[in-house]
Amino acid sequence: MKGSESLLATAVAAGVQVCFANPGTTEIPLVEAFDQVAGLRAVLALSEGVVTGAADGHARMTGAPAMTLLHLGPGFANGIANLHNARRARTPMINLIGEHASWHQSADAPLTSDIESLAGPVSGWVSRTTSAATAAAEFAEAHRATRQQRLPAALIAAADHMWAEGGEPAEVAAVPGPPAADDQQIAAIAKLLTSGRGRPALLLGGRALAPDGVRAAARIAATVGGEVFAERSPARIDRAPGIPPMRPIPYFPEDVLRVLDGFSHLVLVGARTPVSFFGYEGLPSFPVPDGIAVHTLADVEQDAVEALRALAEATGSAATELPVPEPPEVAVPDGALSAAGIAAAIVRTQPENAIVVNEGVSSGAAFPAIAAAAPPHSELTNTGGAIGMGMPVATGAAIACPDRPVINFQADGSAAYTLQALWTQAREQLDVTTVICANASYGILRAELRRAGIDRPGPAAADMTSLAEPTVDWTAAAKGFGVPATRATTGAELLEALRRAHAEPGPHLVEAVL
Amino acid sequence: MKGSESLLATAVAAGVQVCFANPGTTEIPLVEAFDQVAGLRAVLALSEGVVTGAADGHARMTGAPAMTLLHLGPGFANGIANLHNARRARTPMINLIGEHASWHQSADAPLTSDIESLAGPVSGWVSRTTSAATAAAEFAEAHRATRQQRLPAALIAAADHMWAEGGEPAEVAAVPGPPAADDQQIAAIAKLLTSGRGRPALLLGGRALAPDGVRAAARIAATVGGEVFAERSPARIDRAPGIPPMRPIPYFPEDVLRVLDGFSHLVLVGARTPVSFFGYEGLPSFPVPDGIAVHTLADVEQDAVEALRALAEATGSAATELPVPEPPEVAVPDGALSAAGIAAAIVRTQPENAIVVNEGVSSGAAFPAIAAAAPPHSELTNTGGAIGMGMPVATGAAIACPDRPVINFQADGSAAYTLQALWTQAREQLDVTTVICANASYGILRAELRRAGIDRPGPAAADMTSLAEPTVDWTAAAKGFGVPATRATTGAELLEALRRAHAEPGPHLVEAVL
The missing domain is CATH 3.40.50.970 (Thiamin diphosphate (ThDP)-binding fold, Pyr/PP domains)
Known part of the structure; x- marks a missing residue:
């Protein structure tokens, strides 16, 4: 089969469901392969900012990598802004970027550009196909990388490698789950929280925002007399009865300082230390009030939910009844809009x-x-x-x-x-x-x-x-x-x-x- | 004055007329400076692809650098595709890219990214401001670079350097005109063209497409029995009575081979050797028929018009009467559109x-x-x-x-x-x-x-x-x-x-x- 067909067959076998696309001439062999390989839905968009943003939205909901098909450096460039957001969201996705035939790349044709330089800032992994025979394995490696890193991966696919026969579907490797948080650190934080001194804030982000993570955090907070915050602008947050609400970290740094005032400890769970969205003269880059000790229960790579479960155990919170808060009053909007x-x-x-x-x-x-x-x-x-x-x-x-x-x-x-x-x-x-x-x-x-x-x-x-x-x-x-x-x-x-x-x-x- | 004000004052003094803009928070000091410094028109656009394309169009018509104001890496990224075209058009322009305050850059706030990596592929010059006091001189250097290189320049302006007092307008240096083509090469090509052997094609591009260049080339072709071609997709081409029409270089390589068939020499004037837009199996990257000798009268950097004038002199074509071609018939369109x-x-x-x-x-x-x-x-x-x-x-x-x-x-x-x-x-x-x-x-x-x-x-x-x-x-x-x-x-x-x-x-x- 053609290199393009082996690549798409590998994507299908790996469970990729959708390819958001805005193809051009260098991607014609891949366009054509969608008619030869069943099981992958192509969704066309009128510009690449839509393509990459849609892939981000898809992956945030499924948790599995989506795929894009983009036209050389300039087509990819139009999608960078939404890939920047995807990178911050830790979204797995594979951007398949068509490129000139390998023998034509040195000719500096009009659409030639330095794709690696463009892709690097928004990708955890960037590579090129080397032949039709290896293209599927190269895609499989991109798929492994994006799942392991939870960052967009970019595979640059030369048109001749896609057109040529000799492709073979490749197997996609399993990736290990997130690494466990450090047991000693969990124990130390548990000791701190149960010491009866001070008032801790738990700041949840990324993986920790899964409902089980939020529930464990809420039980811990209820037991030790603390409060649970959600990071500003999470990739995804679920709300339902039985998922306790969290306080949001505000946008402006002075407001962050205000909401964190009075806490003795800030425990990070899958979240970074709050950072000011912009730098404002006289306000710190990291708006955490003086005197608050910052501890990391689980970093953004680690298994935050498991760390919270372990902390709940260690603090005697595992069976704590979850508070059932009153929902806020929502007035019927009337008159002019706000x-x-x-x-x-x-x-x-x-x-x-x-x-x-x-x-x-x-x-x-x-x-x-x-x-x-x-x-x-x-x-x-x-x-x-x-x-x-x-x-x-x-x-x-x-x-x-x-x-x-x-x-x-x-x-x-x-x-x-x-x-x-x-x-x-x-x-x-x-x-x-x-x-x-x-x-x-x-x-x-x-x-x-x-x-x-x-x-x-x-x-x-x-x-x-x-x-x-x-x-x-x-x-x-x-x-x-x-x-x-x-x-x-x-x-x-x-x-x-x-x-x-x-x-x-x-x-x-x-x-x-x- | 503020760094932002000194920078805009320098732009005005340098003759920059317009700044196409889509600003964000880091650009607020520059937005505010437009009310303090007279003489620079800000034109807002709803997305950065419009901003950079408009600056390209402006500079193609005025010949002088236009300016853009863009919001950090992601805002700049949205403008890359049209900067790619501007780079190929050899358009002078200065992209002023707002950036976090210098003391906030290492905090890796959400909008932080590697701007240099994004800007490099579409810029001839990329640099950062270092202080309010030096910002104007840094802008002046960008202005010099873009005029000399005729490539987009990128200046990354930290918000604190723009807000701070201590700025001083700077002087913009003159740049030398384009270097002259090689006299000996002109003489050698003149000898070739007047030898009476073969049939030359002159391929004009870039600077050579100025009306004086086209006229000189047409006189030479009429004298020596050759033909004048225009590069495919020129940045700008003017048509008027008294500017002889040129044959276009077609899009597909087989068509380029066809139109160049029968010529003995291809003389490049401000143009590159024709390159296939895409690589097609079995067709060459550079579609020039075998047996055509390619000579460069003036490369894309050199003074192509002066080289054509000198070649016209050397070939005895300077006073040749220009052919006055019949304009093509243009039928009244009727019925369904094509x-x-x-x-x-x-x-x-x-x-x-x-x-x-x-x-x-x-x-x-x-x-x-x-x-x-x-x-x-x-x-x-x-x-x-x-x-x-x-x-x-x-x-x-x-x-x-x-x-x-x-x-x-x-x-x-x-x-x-x-x-x-x-x-x-x-x-x-x-x-x-x-x-x-x-x-x-x-x-x-x-x-x-x-x-x-x-x-x-x-x-x-x-x-x-x-x-x-x-x-x-x-x-x-x-x-x-x-x-x-x-x-x-x-x-x-x-x-x-x-x-x-x-x-x-x-x-x-x-x-x-x-």
């Missing part, structure tokens, strides 16, 4: 078992603040700060979980980066409801100007943070890409629009005018 | 002195084939093969030349990459008429499938090269971004739509349904 009103409308109409992709940016914190009142759901957030992840991640999550409704709580400025995702949602008839928080500005930059003491921006600063003149007509743009859309300007209109969107199959967009 | 019909409609309605940005891809060759019949105009093409340049380059060209109408001959697949440019066209009320060649497919990939012997693609290959189901409604998408639009399905409708668009100020989009 970020809080949009979040309230979403929570009040949210179907069971939804996936909420939150790229609300300056409006985004309104949702997690009341999400405990919503029916069971998963929330996926912007892990790396590269905007334009919402619509693509929602697309990939919907492909991964066809039985779960997807809600995309979406800022308008970020939506404008990758609205092409709507086309894939229409094409695949995905059950995604996009709610655009249309404040017609880069609201976060307005906030940053105020923080910097610029309360009245001059005309240039006002202009460069404004998305008005013209305001984007999101209902027209959605129609352009085949997605039915409505506009809501009041709470009542938004509730009605969301109920209708949830009741109908396929994608919808609601422009919520702020 | 690529040729769209090109004919554009040529027949084209205003004087237009700028035609051609990203027609599979429909694109239809325009240059008949462009000699159009009124005087400049054509800008896709130099690097990274798609999504048309709308952004058209936007930047319109900003550069407010008195010239801009026509964007645009493939639909490529348009879907960067249609966000329409918003900037609406916001700045640019006189751009976008003609979408709406064939609802990646036509070039369909052609490549046929070349590969796949006349009937299977369902997966058909699906992955189709932009139907749903077809993009370009009139709705344009309306979404504030640009009035119409749809044309016949030649008569297209002619009427173009006449109306040209008669009205501001941007328009015409969806030409194929």
Whole structure:
């Protein structure tokens, strides 16, 4: 079989379900191989930012690597921003990057570029195919690497290696589970927490956010008199009765200092020490109040859930009854819309078992603040700060979980980066409801100007943070890409629009005018 | 003054007119400085692919460096594809990339990434600011580098260096003109061309495509019995009475071999040896027929126009009367549209002195084939093969030349990459008429499938090269971004739509349904 066919057959055997794609000429042998090898679904997107973001969303929901097909250096480059987020989310995925025929690479044809240099910053593993006969094994190695590292892998596939005969499917190696946390460290932390001195904060991130991890942490906190925090912008967080709510780590460093004030210890579980999103003069890079001792129960590589179970045992918390908190009150939104009103409308109409992709940016914190009142759901957030992840991640999550409704709580400025995702949602008839928080500005930059003491921006600063003149007509743009859309300007209109969107199959967009 | 202010003041003093921008938090001091330093126009775009493509278009028309303002590694990454094209176009431009405060960089905050690794492949010069006091001098060095190299330069500006006081505007150094071509080489080529043996082809590219270069080359060809070719996909080509038309180098290597067949010599003037766009089995990377001797009169760095003048002198061609060719016949397009019909409609309605940005891809060759019949105009093409340049380059060209109408001959697949440019066209009320060649497919990939012997693609290959189901409604998408639009399905409708668009100020989009 051809190199391309052996590669796809290896992907199928490894359990890869979907390949998000925007192919070009160098990828023609791979395009053609999709008709020869059964079992791998190709999902076309209109730009590579959608391709990579969708793969991220897919893998966050399935836990298994998704795959992309991209066109040389420039095609890959268009997908880098969402790969940056995927890297921060520790998402396994294989980016298959088509490349010129091996004998043509030194000719410096127009599309030639240094793909390794572009791929390195967002990949844990980068390599090239060397022949048709070895391409499948090289793919298998990429698959092993991405599962072991939980970072995107990049395999650069030369067109002649894909066209040539002589390929053989390869076997994908098993990878060991995450390494165990250090027993002595667990014991030491247990001793600390049961000493009766001070008040510990447990900060959960990554793997620790699995429901079993959260429950164990909540039992520990209830037993020793501490509190459980979730890292800022987790890749995925699940909420349901029986999964205790956590306090979020806020965005601004002064707020992090405030919420951590009064704790004696900060125990990291699958999370890093909180880091300020940006550097603000006079505030620390790592906003942890002086006098708080930081301990790592499990680092981001380690088996955080098992470490929490062990800590629960060691602290006598394993059988502690979980507190059942009162869900927050969520008022019926009425009158003109606000970020809080949009979040309230979403929570009040949210179907069971939804996936909420939150790229609300300056409006985004309104949702997690009341999400405990919503029916069971998963929330996926912007892990790396590269905007334009919402619509693509929602697309990939919907492909991964066809039985779960997807809600995309979406800022308008970020939506404008990758609205092409709507086309894939229409094409695949995905059950995604996009709610655009249309404040017609880069609201976060307005906030940053105020923080910097610029309360009245001059005309240039006002202009460069404004998305008005013209305001984007999101209902027209959605129609352009085949997605039915409505506009809501009041709470009542938004509730009605969301109920209708949830009741109908396929994608919808609601422009919520702020 | 602040570092940011000193940097912008230096840009103004250097003659930079425009900064295309999509800023974020780390760029706030620069955003704010636009209100303190007069003379530099900030043009906001909704995504960085628009920002960098617009800067490319601007610089191609003015010949002077434009400037961009981009948000850290991920923001820069979104602009790489159009910087790839700018690099191939030898476009001078300065990409100012905001970065975390210097003291915050080692904290590995979410948006931190290896910017140098991302910038290297598309830049001739990459550096970082080191302090507020030196930032202006560092910018001046970037400005010198980009003019001298005619390649994009990247300056990574730390937020604290931009906020801090102590900046001083710096002087921008003059750069020497292009080096002269070798006199002995000119004399040797003159001897060859006047020997009476064989038939030479002159291949012009880059600087040689300036009207004076083309005229000199045409005189030489008329005198010695040769022919003048233009490189495939030039950055800019001007057409007018008195600028002799050149034969284009075709896209596919077998066609290049065909058009060069029968020549004895190939004289390169500011152009590289033709290179196959992709590597096709059985065809060479450099499609030059055996037996053609290749000579370089002036390489891409050298003063090609002066070399052509000297060669004209040496070959006794300086006073040769220029042939006045008959313009091609351009039929009135009628009935259902074709690529040729769209090109004919554009040529027949084209205003004087237009700028035609051609990203027609599979429909694109239809325009240059008949462009000699159009009124005087400049054509800008896709130099690097990274798609999504048309709308952004058209936007930047319109900003550069407010008195010239801009026509964007645009493939639909490529348009879907960067249609966000329409918003900037609406916001700045640019006189751009976008003609979408709406064939609802990646036509070039369909052609490549046929070349590969796949006349009937299977369902997966058909699906992955189709932009139907749903077809993009370009009139709705344009309306979404504030640009009035119409749809044309016949030649008569297209002619009427173009006449109306040209008669009205501001941007328009015409969806030409194929």
